[in-house]
Structures are given as C-alpha cells and as structure tokens.
Amino acid sequence: xxxxxxxxxxNWAVLISFAVLTALPGFGQTQANWRGGTGNWESYNWSxxxxxxxxxxNTYYDATVGTGNGDSVTLSNTVxxxxxxxxxxxxxxxxPSTLTVASNGSLTVGxxxxxxxxxxxxAGGILNVNxxxxxxxxAANNVNGFxxxxxxxxxxxxxxxxxxxxxxxxxxxxxxNYGAINLGAGGTGGTLSLGGQNAIFDLTSLGGAxxxxxxxxxxxxxxxxxxxxxxxxxxxxxGAGTVSNLNVVNYTTIFASGGVLTIRANPNNFTNAxxxxxxxxxxxxxxxxxxxxxxxxxxxxxxxxxxxxxxxxVINEGSIAANGAGTVNFTAPxxxx
Numbered sequence: 352x353x354x355x356x357x358x359x360x361x362n363w364a365v366l367i368s369f370a371v372l373t374a375l376p377g378f379g380q381t382q383a384n385w386r387g388g389t390g391n392w393e394s395y396n397w398s399x400x401x402x403x404x405x406x407x408x409n410t411y412y413d414a415t416v417g418t419g420n421g422d423s424v425t426l427s428n429t430v431x432x433x434x435x436x437x438x439x440x441x442x443x444x445x446x447p448s449t450l451t452v453a454s455n456g457s458l459t460v461g462x463x464x465x466x467x468x469x470x471x472x473x474a475g476g477i478l479n480v481n482x483x484x485x486x487x488x489x490a491a492n493n494v495n496g497f498x499x500x501x502x503x504x505x506x507x508x509x510x511x512x513x514x515x516x517x518x519x520x521x522x523x524x525x526x527x528n529y530g531a532i533n534l535g536a537g538g539t540g541g542t543l544s545l546g547g548q549n550a551i552f553d554l555t556s557l558g559g560a561x562x563x564x565x566x567x568x569x570x571x572x573x574x575x576x577x578x579x580x581x582x583x584x585x586x587x588x589x590g591a592g593t594v595s596n597l598n599v600v601n602y603t604t605i606f607a608s609g610g611v612l613t614i615r616a617n618p619n620n621f622t623n624a625x626x627x628x629x630x631x632x633x634x635x636x637x638x639x640x641x642x643x644x645x646x647x648x649x650x651x652x653x654x655x656x657x658x659x660x661x662x663x664x665v666i667n668e669g670s671i672a673a674n675g676a677g678t679v680n681f682t683a684p685x686x687x688x
Contacts, residue, residue, distance in 0.1 A: 379409045380433060380464065385448075387418040392426040392450075406431045411463030417473065421446040426482075427453040433463030438476025438504050451479040454511065461487035461498065468497045472504025472530060480512040480541065489519040489547070497525040502557065506532045508541030508569065517574075518547030528586065529557035534569025540592055546574030556585025566592030566612065573597030576617050588612075591646070601636045601669075607646035607677065614640075615651040616664075638669040642677030649680040 383397045383404040390396045397403050397414075404412035411433040416422050419439045435458075438448045452458050461469035469486045472478060488498035498516050508514045514534075518524045524547070535541040543564070545552045556562045562585060564571070571580065571588070573596040581600045582588055591610025599616045606612075616633035633652045642648040650671075652664030664683055665671075673679045 380411045380413060383412050383414045385414075385416040385418065385422055385424060387420050387422055389423040390425075392424055392430060393428055404430065404432050406433065406462060416450055417448040417476065419446055419448075419475070422448040423451070424449065425451045425453055426456040426458055429457045431459040431462050433461070434469055434471070435460045436471040436473070436476075437478055438471075438473035438502075440471075440473045447475045447477050449477040449479065452482045452484050452512070454481045456482040457485075458483070459485045459487060461485075461489075468500045470499045472499075472501040472506065474503050476501075476504030476530075478504065478506045480506070480508045480514050483513050483515070485515045485517060487517055488522065488524040489517050497527055500527045500557075501530040501532065504530045506530070507536075508532075508534050508543065510535055510539045510541060510568070512541045513544055514542070515544040515546065515574075516552065518545075518550035518552070520548040521550065522547055523551040523553060525553050525555060527555055527557050528562045528564070531563060531565065533565045533567065534571070534590075534592065535567040540566065540568030540570055542569065543571045544574055545572070545578050545580065545597065547578060548575055549577050549579075551579045551581060553581045553583050554586040554588075555583040563587040563589050566590035567609070568592055570595065573617065598632065599634045601634075601638060601640055603638050605636075605640040605648070607642040607648040609645055611647045611649055612642070613649040613651055615653075632666050633664045634666075636665070636667045636669050636671055640669070640671045642673050642679055644674070644676040647678040647680060648673075649682070651682045653682055 381399060383399040386396045386398065393403050395401055404414040406412060413434045414432050415436040416424050417436060417438050437450055486498040516524060534543055554564065567590055569592040571594045576596050578597040580597050582605060583602050585603060587604045587606065589606040590608060591612050593613045593615060595615035596617055599614055614634055634650060640648060650665060671679060
C-alpha cells in the first residue's frame with residue numbers, strides 16, 4: 352500500500368512568497384485601481400479613466416478594488432483582465448471591498464503575461480459570483496502555481512453562478528483558502544468547475560487553520576472527467592451537494608451536513624498523488640470522511656472509464672463514519688464485490 356503523502360502546504364507557502372516577491376509589471380501591463388465608493392465596473396471610477404480594466408491587444412490590466420473605505424463594484428458585461436485583487440493587502444481594515452459579477456456578467460482573470468496568482472483576496476475582500484468567473488491558470492508561465500489565494504476574504508458563488516478554474520494538460524493548480532468559499536445558497540446551488548486534461552487541483556489552507564469550502568446544494572465538478580481533486584492540508588469540504596466527474600483524494604476532512612453530500616468519483620487517470628496506477632481508484636481517503644446529524648454522505652462509485660470500472664472503487668486509510676444521527680451510503684459499480 353502506498354504511503355501517505357506529506358502535506359504540500361510548505362511548498363505552496365514558498366510558491367506564494369515567490370509570487371508576491373516577483374509580482375512586477377510585465378510588458379503592456381497596466382495597474383487599474385478603483386477610486387472608491389459604489390459603481391459599475393464599466394464606469395469612469397478607475398485610475399485608468401476613461402478606460403476601465405478590460406484587456407486589449409497589447410494592454411493587460413491588473414485590477415484592484417480595495418481603498419479600505421467600503422467599495423462596491425458590479426460587473427454586468429464581458430471583461431477579461433490579467434489579475435484581480437480585492438480587499439486591503441495590509442489586512443488592516445474591516446470595511447468591505449466587494450465585487451459582484453452579475454447574472455449577466457462574465458469575468459475572465461489570468462489572461463496576460465503575469466506569471467503569478469490570478470486572484471487575490473485580502474481583509475474585507477468579498478467576491479459575489481452570480482454569473483460567470485473564470486480563472487485561467489493555463490495562462491502564460493502560470494504552471495504548477497496558484498490560481499486563487501484567499502487570505503481572509505469571502506467568495507460566494509450564488510445559485511446558478513459558476514466559478515471555473517482552467518488548466519493546461521497535466522498542470523497542478525493550487526487553490527489556497529484562508530477565508531471562506533461558499534457554493535450556493537440551497538436550491539440549485541453554485542458550481543466550482545475544474546477543467547484540464549489530467550490536471551490536478553489542490554485545495555489547501557494557509558497558516559495551519561482549517562478553512563472550508565461550504566456546499567449548500569453546490570457542485571464541485573470536473574469538466575473532462577480526467578481531473579483530480581486533492582482536499583489537502585487544512586482544507587474542509589462540508590455541507591450538502593455533489594463532487595463529481597473527477598477522482599478525489601482526501602487528506603483532511605469531508606463532512607456531510609444539512610442534507611446529502613455525494614462523492615461521485617471518476618476512476619480516471621488517478622495520477623501519482625496517492626501512488627496508484629491510472630484508472631484503478633475512484634476515491635482515496637487518508638483521513639476523515641463523515642456525516643453529522645442531519646447529513647448523509649453518499650459514495651457513488653458507479654463512474655466508468657472507457658467502458659470499464661475502477662479495480663478498487665474506494666481505498667480508505669483513514670475513517671469513513673456516520674457520527675450521531677448521520678448516514679453513510681456506498682454504491683459500488685455493477686459486478687464488483
């Protein structure tokens with residue numbers, strides 16, 4: 352049996368520090384700062400006025416909303432930028448810096464020459480995704496790094512909203528969370544969509560504390576079915592919703608509460624994160640997957656790969672348990688023992 356992998360948080364911390372130290376403007380990059388107050392993204396309230404941040408042929412925008420005096424910006428158009436920063440980078444304010452991507456809005460971040468993190472959230476940073484937000488980790492030079500670093504901010508993906516992270520083939524993409532990421536508010540839920548052939552998406556915390564991805568009817572899903580999701584150091588997936596169309600490696604905590612949390616793992620490429628051969632395992636649990644009172648954890652391993660099934664749908668080297676009045680269900684592929 353392969354040995355448990357040591358957490359990657361030390362390596363991720365080094366990468367983040369390097370990104371901060373090397374965040375220098377590149378060719379054609381323009382810093383655009385919101386001047387404060389409430390308004391639309393497409394307004395004249397930017398330091399680059401009369402132009403608002405939206406990449407052109409040879410100009411790439413690094414947009415910042417974070418005066419520390421209470422900002423609220425609404426985006427209801429189609430916009431592409433290089434990087435986005437929300438909140439006070441000095442972590443010294445309690446006033447919010449809010450960006451709302453409206454239901455008719457579409458924002459793509461990570462298109463440009465900056466090799467560093469596409470999205471930063473600091474103290475007071477609030478990102479509401481009612482429409483579509485895409486973080487392009489496949490952008491120039493952004494290989495095996497972070498697409499998103501949330502220090503103490505909040506990301507709300509509303510019902511019907513989509514936060515998508517895209518990667519190149521075989522890329523490892525970090526999603527660092529030291530705040531809160533909420534997927535949905537019941538009903539249809541919001542979606543975290545992860546895309547990239549054989550790409551690995553590593554959910555991790557910063558600073559050692561456990562930080563959560565809250566599902567309220569929300570979904571975490573792979574776009575091609577060949578992605579791998581690692582729930583890594585300090586990260587918690589909790590609530591009710593669905594994790595599907597990718598294989599899942601759990602090194603920390605998955606907790607079902609307030610309804611049914613379904614892990615519908617795909618026994619696809621299953622790269623070397625846990626040391627198993629491709630196509631052999633759907634769900635690898637190293638630590639804790641459980642259901643609390645009022646919660647049901649369903650492990651649905653009926654996914655197929657090229658007409659076949661995983662040799663071992665689930666490998667458990669930790670604990671899979673129902674706590675109190677919780678329930679755990681397991682659905683095996685047809686014909687497996």
